[in-house]
Amino acid sequence: MPTFVYMTRCDGCGHCVDICPSNIMHIDTTYRRAYNIEPSMCWECYSCVKACPQNAIDCRGYADFAPMGHSVRVLREPEKGTISWKIKFRNGHEKNFESPIRTTPWGSIKSASEYAAPNPDAFKSQELAHEPEALNIDKLPALTPDQLKQGVV
Amino acid sequence: MGLFTRRKTIFVDSDILVIGGGMAGCGAAYESRYWGRDKKIVIVEKANIERSGAVAQGLYAINCYMGMQWNENQPEDHVRYARNDLMGLVREDLGYDIARHVDSTVHKFEEWGLPIMKDPETGRYLREGKWQIMIHGESYKPIVAEAARKAATEVYNRIMVTHLLMDKTKANRVAGAVGFNVRTGDYYVFRSKAVIVGAGGASHIFKPRAAGEGMGRTWYAPWSSASAYALPILVGAKMTQMENRIVLTRFKDGYGPVGAYFLHLKTYTENAYGNEYESNWYENTKELVGDYIDRHPVPTCLRNHAILEEVKAGRGPIRMVTKEAFQDPHLETIGWENFLGMTIGQAVVWASQNIDPKHTNPELTTSEPYVMGSHATCSGAWASGPEDYAPADYQWGYNRMMTVDGLFGAGDTIGGTAHKFSSGSFTEGRIAGKAAVNFVNDLGNDQPQVSEEEYENLKKVVFQPMENYEVGRNEIVAGTVSPSYLLPMHGLQRLEKIMDEYVAGISSHYTTNEPLLTRGLELLAMLKEDLPYLGAEDLHQNMRAWELQHRVLASECVTQHTMFRKETRWPGYYYRADHPKLDDNDWHCFTLSRYDRESGEWAMEKAPVYHIVD
Numbered sequence A: 001m002p003t004f005v006y007m008t009r010c011d012g013c014g015h016c017v018d019i020c021p022s023n024i025m026h027i028d029t030t031y032r033r034a035y036n037i038e039p040s041m042c043w044e045c046y047s048c049v050k051a052c053p054q055n056a057i058d059c060r061g062y063a064d065f066a067p068m069g070h071s072v073r074v075l076r077e078p079e080k081g082t083i084s085w086k087i088k089f090r091n092g093h094e095k096n097f098e099s100p101i102r103t104t105p106w107g108s109i110k111s112a113s114e115y116a117a118p119n120p121d122a123f124k125s126q127e128l129a130h131e132p133e134a135l136n137i138d139k140l141p142a143l144t145p146d147q148l149k150q151g152v153v
Numbered sequence B: 001m002g003l004f005t006r007r008k009t010i011f012v013d014s015d016i017l018v019i020g021g022g023m024a025g026c027g028a029a030y031e032s033r034y035w036g037r038d039k040k041i042v043i044v045e046k047a048n049i050e051r052s053g054a055v056a057q058g059l060y061a062i063n064c065y066m067g068m069q070w071n072e073n074q075p076e077d078h079v080r081y082a083r084n085d086l087m088g089l090v091r092e093d094l095g096y097d098i099a100r101h102v103d104s105t106v107h108k109f110e111e112w113g114l115p116i117m118k119d120p121e122t123g124r125y126l127r128e129g130k131w132q133i134m135i136h137g138e139s140y141k142p143i144v145a146e147a148a149r150k151a152a153t154e155v156y157n158r159i160m161v162t163h164l165l166m167d168k169t170k171a172n173r174v175a176g177a178v179g180f181n182v183r184t185g186d187y188y189v190f191r192s193k194a195v196i197v198g199a200g201g202a203s204h205i206f207k208p209r210a211a212g213e214g215m216g217r218t219w220y221a222p223w224s225s226a227s228a229y230a231l232p233i234l235v236g237a238k239m240t241q242m243e244n245r246i247v248l249t250r251f252k253d254g255y256g257p258v259g260a261y262f263l264h265l266k267t268y269t270e271n272a273y274g275n276e277y278e279s280n281w282y283e284n285t286k287e288l289v290g291d292y293i294d295r296h297p298v299p300t301c302l303r304n305h306a307i308l309e310e311v312k313a314g315r316g317p318i319r320m321v322t323k324e325a326f327q328d329p330h331l332e333t334i335g336w337e338n339f340l341g342m343t344i345g346q347a348v349v350w351a352s353q354n355i356d357p358k359h360t361n362p363e364l365t366t367s368e369p370y371v372m373g374s375h376a377t378c379s380g381a382w383a384s385g386p387e388d389y390a391p392a393d394y395q396w397g398y399n400r401m402m403t404v405d406g407l408f409g410a411g412d413t414i415g416g417t418a419h420k421f422s423s424g425s426f427t428e429g430r431i432a433g434k435a436a437v438n439f440v441n442d443l444g445n446d447q448p449q450v451s452e453e454e455y456e457n458l459k460k461v462v463f464q465p466m467e468n469y470e471v472g473r474n475e476i477v478a479g480t481v482s483p484s485y486l487l488p489m490h491g492l493q494r495l496e497k498i499m500d501e502y503v504a505g506i507s508s509h510y511t512t513n514e515p516l517l518t519r520g521l522e523l524l525a526m527l528k529e530d531l532p533y534l535g536a537e538d539l540h541q542n543m544r545a546w547e548l549q550h551r552v553l554a555s556e557c558v559t560q561h562t563m564f565r566k567e568t569r570w571p572g573y574y575y576r577a578d579h580p581k582l583d584d585n586d587w588h589c590f591t592l593s594r595y596d597r598e599s600g601e602w603a604m605e606k607a608p609v610y611h612i613v614d
Helices: A015-019 A048-050 A119-124 B023-035 B075-085 B093-112 B138-151 B227-234 B259-263 B278-294 B299-310 B329-342 B344-352 B421-443 B453-474 B488-502 B514-533 B537-565
Strands: A003-005 A025-029 A032-037 A058-059 A071-077 A082-088 A094-100 B009-019 B040-046 B059-062 B133-137 B154-155 B159-166 B174-181 B187-199 B249-251 B269-270 B319-321 B364-366 B408-411 B588-596 B601-608
Touching: A003 A032, A003 A048, A003 B133, A015 A025, A032 B249, A048 A071, A058 A071, A082 B329, A082 B344, A119 B421, B009 B023, B009 B154, B009 B174, B009 B364, B009 B421, B023 B040, B023 B138, B023 B187, B023 B278, B040 B059, B040 B187, B040 B249, B059 B259, B059 B329, B059 B421, B075 B093, B093 B138, B093 B329, B093 B421, B133 B329, B133 B601, B159 B227, B159 B364, B159 B453, B159 B537, B187 B227, B187 B421, B187 B453, B227 B408, B227 B537, B249 B299, B259 B329, B278 B299, B299 B364, B329 B344, B408 B421, B453 B537, B514 B537, B537 B588, B537 B601
Parallel strands: B009 B040, B009 B187, B040 B154, B187 B408
Antiparallel strands: A003 A058, A025 A032, A071 A082, A082 A094, B059 B133, B159 B174, B174 B187, B249 B364, B269 B319, B588 B601
């Protein structure tokens, strides 16, 4: 369902404009608030909904096939590491779900360049970074090219 | 001319340029940094790598994990699985290569903070199926993007790459790329010693089932605009298996995934009258494909075939039987969270139509076709294989290098390697990243150079749609109809209609033949002739214009391949009605194409399929 923006909640901060993968959240030049310029190229990915600090963005199911009167609301809390959902059916039924989104602090990933530099011999080996240790097995598996077959197997 | 000269040109030099910051591109950047500590590594991305590519929305499963540490599967097993699912034809060397490395990728994801579900009894990753593990993947992409941002020297978001640049000193060597910032309108010239294409496959080349507002709810992301193919095709890289489009059986309208439902929730399908139907079509399928129908698991395309035939016989819709599984509150939660984690739109459809799978068995449908290289299909570029065991015919340089020197690929870009999914695409990016570092190290003083004439000419081409609009707009009072330009959406709708009607889309029950394909190519040629007349009202529409350019070129390639392969290899994905059966005598091979951009001609050839694994 394509997104839309509530006039009274949006403060024009542009977080949605910054994140939208389809490049369709733009700032309206008259109202200085965001809106969806191309609903038919919206994937309903909710990236903008999750990113909005004012909870100003919501979705209304695609007009082609979604009857009105439903809602799927989300609250993403990166510091808590959770995401919460509230689904409201057209007939009023509700369902609620909450899931973890990350187990480590944001920004904590060790950069590829912080590891010890690879040994010069390793460049022409088939091992990738952190292998074989990161495979949790003794060595990288390999095939020998002496068993080639053509035709149906 | 005023429009062109006003625009700023920004030059960005790098050792390794990664085009597309999705899963494959992030893997490429990470690994390039690990091996190339002193290298300048640049990612260029059409959107924002925090939420870009097919995983922008998140995922609820990682579909490619061996579990070698627990002896769950070996890489050979995955090769057999992918080969079987693709009806015998995969690049086994490339598939094995991904499978042997993919576990180290997934272990890193967990270390970085991706919540992977565990089996409470064994402590192992919780399996959804033989290859799939279950995750809470709402932030899968932001986590992976964090690792990529730390690895890259610079990340350029909101730049649409339109063309690759070739070296002026060596005919078949890449030297960089050009594109434009979709917000500022600046023109970018990237000069690089090696280029890794990690761009997206193709949605919206076939008319989607929802043609109104819902056209955005394609199965694959609407921003996957075939750049994975068009960029290499235009510089003469060979492509393979481009006819091998995929049709997905999914929940109706939202295209919500069925994997967890089948594999974990143990739901099953039935026809409109509550009957099992696959066995009705066993003999029919056997007639078409022989004993491929007896293999386990039954290939995805053949399961589609049974659905299509059952629906044509008037016993649709096919439904997923969920009422039993959803009585278990734990399974019900998984069923919903599965959508919320990766296809929120399906939850919206069900909420809007009062479909609670606890009380209603939801409808399934078969999607419009897609062309991509990472799911249960393997379209893409023909790439060199791993040095330690790839057959000589599959090896001409560095691992994952295409047939253009210095041009690497990963993810949707590379053909022949089905079932890599998110983890395998990241892994393939890693493989390409390491190979690209070796390529750059081996270059010495023989460095590629871009041609000023080439990038200056391209600057005019890139912004031509805006010029067309600015000039042509004055001819008409108002509105969208002009005698001198087409809007990108007009061109997209024409493309989708051609592909749908002539190249085996939904309206023809995925069926085509030589006369239809011939006519399709004629119409595509006229569409191509019209593309210089696209009109773009603003930079956003200029991006849409270039997405369309990429889609049209990829579509022409798909059509040429579909014409070339005179058999029906994957019934359920598409049918050549004039060659309705699988033909292993003549077509147990890969199809290859090469485009000549000067003449516009396509050269087609066959390449051998080598089975490395028994």
